[in-house]
Amino acid sequence: MKRITFTMDERGLIHRICADEEVEVxxxxxxxxxxxxxxxxxxxxxxxxxxxxxxxxxxxxRHYMPAVN
Structure with missing residues (x-):
């Protein structure tokens, strides 16, 4: 499975996008x-x-958020 990440800043705006392969976003x-x-x-x-x-x-x-220790 190929992955894409959307990293947000403290205001919730997209700051950075990364992908396993070249894609158009x-x-x-x-x-x-x-x-x-x-x-x-x-x-x-x-x-x-x-x-x-x-x-x-x-x-x-959205159904499960793991506990962060």
């Missing part, structure tokens, strides 16, 4: 009709980039 803001689609141009590519972002943290989902 588009950010869509439907609230601004004349300026709604942006292509993310600074994608970091490679499994090592994704591993670095995940950093060994436990992985949860």
């Amino acid at each position: 588009y950010i869509v803001g439907p609230h601004v009709p004349k300026d709604r689609v942006y292509r993310w141009s600074s994608l970091r590519v490679g499994p090592a980039q994704v591993d670095e972002e995940i950093g060994g943290w436990p992985i949860g989902d």
Whole structure:
């Protein structure tokens, strides 16, 4: 399975995107009709980039959030 990470800043805005392989990423803001689609141009590519972002943290989902000690 190929992976993509979206790393957010303290305000919840996307700060960095990493992917195992080269992909095209588009950010869509439907609230601004004349300026709604942006292509993310600074994608970091490679499994090592994704591993670095995940950093060994436990992985949860919307139904389960692991306890952080």
